[in-house]
Amino acid sequence: MAACQWGDAEKRLIGILKSIAVPFVRVSALRKVLFLDVLLDEMNSMTQELEQFDVLVIGAGSGGYIASIRAGQLGLRVACVEAAPYADPKGEPRPGGTCLNVGCIPSKALLSSSEEFENIRKHSRAHGIHVEGVTMDVPAMISRKDAIVTKMAQGIEYLFRKNKVNYLKGRATVLGRVGDAFDVAIAQNVRARHLVIATGSLPRQLPGIAIDNVDVCDNAGALAFQAVPNRLAIIGAGIIGLELGSVWRRLGSAVTIIEALPQLLPMCDTEVAREMHKLMSAQGLEFQLGARVSGLERNPDGTQKLTYSDASGTTQSLVCDKLVVAVGRVPTTADLGLGSIGVEISDRGFVEVDQHCRTSVEHVYAIGDVVRGPMLAHKAEDEGVMVMERIAGQAGHVNYDAIPSIIYTSPEVAWVGRTEQELKEAGIDYRAGKFPFSANGRALGNGDTSGFVKVLADAKTDTVLGVHIVSTSASEMIGEAAMAIEFKAAAEDIGRISHAHPTLYEAIREAALATGTGALNL
Numbered sequence: 001m002a003a004c005q006w007g008d009a010e011k012r013l014i015g016i017l018k019s020i021a022v023p024f025v026r027v028s029a030l031r032k033v034l035f036l037d038v039l040l041d042e043m044n045s046m047t048q049e050l051e052q053f054d055v056l057v058i059g060a061g062s063g064g065y066i067a068s069i070r071a072g073q074l075g076l077r078v079a080c081v082e083a084a085p086y087a088d089p090k091g092e093p094r095p096g097g098t099c100l101n102v103g104c105i106p107s108k109a110l111l112s113s114s115e116e117f118e119n120i121r122k123h124s125r126a127h128g129i130h131v132e133g134v135t136m137d138v139p140a141m142i143s144r145k146d147a148i149v150t151k152m153a154q155g156i157e158y159l160f161r162k163n164k165v166n167y168l169k170g171r172a173t174v175l176g177r178v179g180d181a182f183d184v185a186i187a188q189n190v191r192a193r194h195l196v197i198a199t200g201s202l203p204r205q206l207p208g209i210a211i212d213n214v215d216v217c218d219n220a221g222a223l224a225f226q227a228v229p230n231r232l233a234i235i236g237a238g239i240i241g242l243e244l245g246s247v248w249r250r251l252g253s254a255v256t257i258i259e260a261l262p263q264l265l266p267m268c269d270t271e272v273a274r275e276m277h278k279l280m281s282a283q284g285l286e287f288q289l290g291a292r293v294s295g296l297e298r299n300p301d302g303t304q305k306l307t308y309s310d311a312s313g314t315t316q317s318l319v320c321d322k323l324v325v326a327v328g329r330v331p332t333t334a335d336l337g338l339g340s341i342g343v344e345i346s347d348r349g350f351v352e353v354d355q356h357c358r359t360s361v362e363h364v365y366a367i368g369d370v371v372r373g374p375m376l377a378h379k380a381e382d383e384g385v386m387v388m389e390r391i392a393g394q395a396g397h398v399n400y401d402a403i404p405s406i407i408y409t410s411p412e413v414a415w416v417g418r419t420e421q422e423l424k425e426a427g428i429d430y431r432a433g434k435f436p437f438s439a440n441g442r443a444l445g446n447g448d449t450s451g452f453v454k455v456l457a458d459a460k461t462d463t464v465l466g467v468h469i470v471s472t473s474a475s476e477m478i479g480e481a482a483m484a485i486e487f488k489a490a491a492e493d494i495g496r497i498s499h500a501h502p503t504l505y506e507a508i509r510e511a512a513l514a515t516g517t518g519a520l521n522l
């Protein structure tokens, strides 16, 4: 990047001032204004060495890096800036954000390794396979996960080069508006006509519980244990709490999850959450629901004593070797300098945006975890694509009703559209059709018949309003349901589409049929 040479700039400023000093003392007030315009123009041209972009994307996470690639594809001159090194060996800012470095990808790698381990130990016998002396090499499992993350981070840098995205390393702070552009301080200042805020989120912290990411961890620490903790306590029975709890339980930890609400997975359809409570408890996860954590003591022997009041209000304590705090995430807007250009921030710290991710300031957009909506990587990506297409004059759009959500436990949970409780609250008349995997031939063959598919359809129009799946491959099956909702399909449409046999996704068809004429295999 061309540096702005202050020595040269000063010389040019003195030159400009000398050349206009004499006329300036003679001009009228009006000409003074005109003169100031000339001076401003001169000063602007003076700073032309400053790197200029059509768009600057702040944050190279799921939203920011995909937005940048799309911008490159659309022919925009784009830069993407990232501050966090995560586990980069040289300590340099690394692209990929939470999802790649300490979220989706590493957690799925560990879920996969631990599931392999559990399948060999506990489920292979049912297939007639006898394996003795199975052990888990935790450092090798963590190294595998780290190698996947490194490879994908390199992949993003390759994609940046391929799509002519200027990757800038450093912490971005918005300095202010200059004419119709914005100046942003990174290592050197840059100027851009549009800004896309994609700064993501950070783990929410609880008062009195300091994270050290060794014994008291957030997601980053919990994805890097070098040995299996004997007793693991997790605060928060949301998606992250259940996924991390599953990993370490499968490897041998005694896991207790403390949740403030009376049910786990509060964002799920209630019937799904109840089913998951049953299935997760049967696997050995212990839940304390309706419980409030009141304090943490660090014992000299390295263990932690957690104090909480249980659902009946009785004070309880729990000693654990490691504690994971997974009580949600907060948007990253502090110290970004957004106040300098007047971008509105909500009481909860989210950047305020409309349905097209436009902020309160023209030409400034915000996407992903830093704005309203589900904190999901693909939602951030979809918003990134939409925003760049709109900047390029196209009609980018996100259908927020058709964004799937997934929990990668075993069985998995996946859903898209509305829950039964949302439909009831909205007063929408609907029909529910349900089909259990115990009646699905492929599930029997696979050796896991847990879970069901539930399809919710509008009682009058038959339009599919929501699909909820609990099953081993729910994450792959939910695509059909998202497509159905996107194309405003009727439940009857799903029922009439040929579904290959034997497959798990036949259960979606059966559940769709169950909303109307009835399932065939039940």
Ligand code: FAD
Binding pocket: 058, 059, 060, 061, 062, 063, 064, 081, 082, 083, 084, 096, 097, 098, 099, 100, 102, 103, 104, 105, 107, 170, 171, 172, 173, 198, 199, 200, 201, 219, 240, 332, 335, 336, 367, 368, 369, 370, 375, 376, 377, 378, 379, 380, 408
């Ligand atoms: P982020 O990925 O958080 O990226 C924002 C980036 O901006 C960060 O790298 C940050 O360092 C950078 N930044 C912030 N401020 C500045 C600044 N001033 N200058 C420069 N850079 C800055 N979602 C799913 O869809 N599927 C999953 O399976 C899934 N699993 C998850 C598992 C875990 C354990 C966690 C924690 C999250 C998971 N998520 C999952 C959520 C997903 O990670 C986020 O929704 C996604 O990362 C949001 O993308 P983003 O681009 O908005 O923000």
Ligand code: AMP
Binding pocket: 206, 235, 236, 237, 238, 239, 240, 241, 258, 259, 260, 261, 264, 265, 266, 291, 292, 293, 326, 327, 328, 329
């Ligand atoms: P998620 O938003 O999916 O990461 O889930 C976070 C979970 O943590 C939710 O189920 C919250 O109800 C739960 N939670 C939030 N604060 C607390 C707290 N102080 N104690 C226990 N659970 C909490």
